[in-house]
Amino acid sequence: KVVLCWFRRDLRLHDHAALYHALRSGLPVVPVFVFDTHILRDLEDKADRRLQFIHDALIRMQQELQAAGSTLHVFHGTPEEAFQAWVSHYDIAAVYTNHDYEPYARQRDTAVAKQLGEQNIAFHTYKDQVIFDKGEVVKDNGEPYTVFTPYSRKWKSRLDGFQLKSYLVEKYKQHFHRQPPIPIPTLREIGFEPTERNFPPDDPEDALIRHYDQTRDFPAQQGTSRLSVHLRFGTVSIRQLAAKARQLNETFLNELIWREFYQMILWHFPHVVGESFKKEYDRIQWRNHEKEFERWCAGNTGYPIVDAGMRELKATGFMHNRVRMIAASFLTKHLLIDWRWGEAYFAKKLLDYDLASNNGGWQWAAGSGCDAAPYFRVFNPTLQTQRFDKDMAYIRKWVPEVDELTYPAPMVVHEVARKRALEVYGKALKK
Numbered sequence: 395k396v397v398l399c400w401f402r403r404d405l406r407l408h409d410h411a412a413l414y415h416a417l418r419s420g421l422p423v424v425p426v427f428v429f430d431t432h433i434l435r436d437l438e439d440k441a442d443r444r445l446q447f448i449h450d451a452l453i454r455m456q457q458e459l460q461a462a463g464s465t466l467h468v469f470h471g472t473p474e475e476a477f478q479a480w481v482s483h484y485d486i487a488a489v490y491t492n493h494d495y496e497p498y499a500r501q502r503d504t505a506v507a508k509q510l511g512e513q514n515i516a517f518h519t520y521k522d523q524v525i526f527d528k529g530e531v532v533k534d535n536g537e538p539y540t541v542f543t544p545y546s547r548k549w550k551s552r553l554d555g556f557q558l559k560s561y562l563v564e565k566y567k568q569h570f571h572r573q574p575p576i577p578i579p580t581l582r583e584i585g586f587e588p589t590e591r592n593f594p595p596d597d598p599e600d601a602l603i604r605h606y607d608q609t610r611d612f613p614a615q616q617g618t619s620r621l622s623v624h625l626r627f628g629t630v631s632i633r634q635l636a637a638k639a640r641q642l643n644e645t646f647l648n649e650l651i652w653r654e655f656y657q658m659i660l661w662h663f664p665h666v667v668g669e670s671f672k673k674e675y676d677r678i679q680w681r682n683h684e685k686e687f688e689r690w691c692a693g694n695t696g697y698p699i700v701d702a703g704m705r706e707l708k709a710t711g712f713m714h715n716r717v718r719m720i721a722a723s724f725l726t727k728h729l730l731i732d733w734r735w736g737e738a739y740f741a742k743k744l745l746d747y748d749l750a751s752n753n754g755g756w757q758w759a760a761g762s763g764c765d766a767a768p769y770f771r772v773f774n775p776t777l778q779t780q781r782f783d784k785d786m787a788y789i790r791k792w793v794p795e796v797d798e799l800t801y802p803a804p805m806v807v808h809e810v811a812r813k814r815a816l817e818v819y820g821k822a823l824k825k
């Protein structure tokens with residue numbers, strides 16, 4: 395008999411809740427992963443860098459497991475097919491995995507638990523990718539928070555050493571199931587192309603975190619951690635990172651709490667996928683002008699800070715947070731294009747794409763989200779540039795022709811667009 399440890403968005407072999415519990419179960423552990431065709435079929439870009447990132451992480455895990463005489467078992471297909479195959483291949487007592495809070499994941503896990511249950515195989519799940527989940531940080535009356543500041547206050551008041559303790563997986567490495575290596579399918583075998591690799595490192599310097607509050611708003615600087623892709627795929631541990639944040643910088647810790655806030659919102663209010671958190675915002679008469687949307691995507695709006703961000707995103711899969719806010723505000727307020735269009739475009743392009751944070755960020759910018767910017771606050775891209783990129787170093791990097799005649803004039807005049815946004819929003823919200 396063996397147990398399986400099913401990896402999903404937790405692609406590491408250290409400080410891992412499900413793996414720890416599996417290794418302590420007393421039965422040999424087979425680590426498994428599914429290249430889930432339900433997810434892969436929605437990815438349009440066959441050279442999607444996220445697949446390369448995942449593949450690299452699996453290869454690293456495979457090397458570590460081989461050193462322990464074991465192997466990762468990777469399946470390409472649906473989770474249902476994967477478990478059918480594994481059930482006929484191994485004598486399985488239980489499957490261990492970590493919680494996943496997205497609607498698709500919840501439905502997938504319910505189906506897998508049922509499929510396994512029919513064969514008397516237990517399905518154990520654990521909290522791993524956040525410090526607090528589900529109903530752990532709620533108001534005194536048990537309701538979920540919808541405003542960040544009181545949520546973060548409660549979050550911090552509940553934090554003690556216990557939640558930050560690492561799961562010492564290393565101690566139990568001899569409990570992996572011993573078997574010869576099973577090759578991981580190549581990217582081509584699962585229908586994708588290899589891509590370039592310049593992914594950010596997973597261990598930013600302490601000095602960067604220590605000064606984070608002073609540097610984080612300036613896109614020309616390397617002033618943020620670039621850990622988002624690692625947090626997304628679990629190649630770093632949130633416990634180790636939060637412990638570091640608590641020591642080094644309160645503002646940085648707050649950003650990690652924003653991440654949990656949006657995950658918690660998605661858990662309690664799954665309607666935010668596809669609908670405004672505040673329902674009345676779905677009455678807004680978006681203009682949804684397709685040509686204007688294309689100019690925004692391509693980074694040709696004539697607003698250099700917006701264009702720099704959109705070009706950075708297209709070229710690298712990353713955009714600085716300050717610029718994400720400006721670009722999202724520009725799309726929803728200046729162009730009056732439905733936040734869902736912007737959300738979907740970011741979802742395709744962002745290396746760190748995460749349903750909860752992306753949806754939260756977009757609804758924040760559009761004003762439709764919980765604890766969002768008030769709708770009448772319309773970012774002025776020119777003033778934002780003066781504050782956060784005053785030497786235009788970031789802009790010049792991505793829009794080198796900014797001072798030349800070939801660079802387009804602003805596609806809308808800020809004041810005109812601002813008035814129009816206030817009218818259209820005002821009309822929808824007054825009803």
Ligand code: FAD
Nearest residue numbers: 618619620621622649653715718746747748751752755756
């Ligand atoms: P740092 O500034 O170093 O922050 C550290 C970590 O804290 C980040 O890696 C991230 O996990 C978390 N974090 C920071 N800011 C936020 C925030 N506002 N909301 C939630 N978590 C945060 N973040 C994603 O991880 N995936 C997304 O798909 C995503 N989409 C966004 C869309 C919009 C419109 C906006 C305004 C923000 C979005 N963010 C998203 C949040 C934020 O922009 C990124 O997390 C951040 O830019 C990543 O860079 P970093 O790792 O250097 O962050």
